[in-house]
Amino acid sequence: MTSAAEPEKLSPGLYIAATPIGNLGDITLRAKDILARCDAIACEDTRVTGKLLKLLGISNRLWRYDDHASEADRANLVAAMQHQAIALVSDAGMPLVSDPGYRLVRAAREAGVTVTGLPGASAPLLALALSGLPSDRFLFAGFLPAKDQARAAMLDELAGLRSTLIFFETAPRLAKSLAAIAAQMPGREVAVARELTKMHEECRSGSAEELIAHYTAHPPRGEIVLLIGPPVAPEAGAIDADALLLAAMEHDKPSQAAGQVAKATGLDRRTLYARAMELKGA
Missing domain, CATH: 1.10.10 (Arc Repressor Mutant, subunit A)
Structure with missing residues (x-):
């Protein structure tokens, strides 16, 4: 009887793998293969990644790497990459988007480690595609600050950019952020994308005032991507x-x-x- 061939061993290095942002079907075949064959997986939360791996039928060693990781933790991971294949994932989506993974990638490159990227789901890019806002130039700026003054300062800093602006936002803070946009960027088109790839996926666009009225009547739930269209230079007489x-x-x-x-x-x-x-x- 001929035994099944052993899977080919991965070359040592760092493998940056995107994971689903909601719908498990968005895991790529390549990411699933690498996560199954690597020596260990560095992740933000072992419980979140462990649940995903269980659903995928994968059993592998998990190595916690989050905002609280020390320089020693990072050094140990980089040392392991010299002779092992280490995958890096975030809780959802593409690693390094609003997470501390960039420090690990920088350290790996400085140590001469081979870094391989496995593209996949990304909430900011999906929201941009769904919004219909100009996509030739855009800026992802992470989370808007929670405090009013800091939020206003960030919006003021970015208001002059002729680009679509993309932020992560939480449902409880959405109304305040929309109010700030209405006050500081009057006339801009705004879009709210939430529950992306899930059953109740929604992308609603309009003025900030219109969106405030809607979400006051229908309080939002779930994770949110907030987008602001670029300023539009009008034709003479086209605006009051x-x-x-x-x-x-x-x-x-x-x-x-x-x-x-x-x-x-x-x-x-x-x-x-x-x-x-x-x-x-x-």
Whole structure:
């Protein structure tokens, strides 16, 4: 009787593997093969990854590597990569997107370790595709800050970029973030993508005010990707700058209102400020 051939042994190194963000069917054949054949798997939470491996029918050694990992933990992993195949996964999606994996990859490269990438599910990219917002230029900026002042500062920093902005957000903080967008980026198209790849997947777009009204009536659940369209430079006469200035000056000074409208429309800030002063004195 001929015995089944042993699986080919993987070359030593680091294998960065994407895992599903909700739907188990999104695991790639290649990722499943590598996770089964590697010597160990570095992961954020051994319970989360252990559950995934059980569903996939894989039994393998798990090595915890998260935000609290020390330099010694990282050094031990890199040392193991010199003679073993080590896979790196996050709790969901592509590793290194809002997780500490980049430090491990940097250390591995500095040590001369071969790093191999296994692409797959990614919540920011899926949300961008579903939103219909411009995708020729985009910026993923992680989570918006939880505190109002810090959130406002980040939005102000990014408002002038002519790119679609992508953030992770939590359901309890969504309303505050939408309100901040409405105040600081008036006129922008916004999209909320949630429960991606799951049964109740949704991607809803509109103005920040429209989305606030919807999610006030229908409180959101699940994990959320929040997207903001880029400022659109309008054709002459295509936008009512006076209306935007008056709306902004209801809660801000003329200089601040001019800056917000300039960022939202691409119009000249000095011209808008002069007009704001005229409107204020009218």
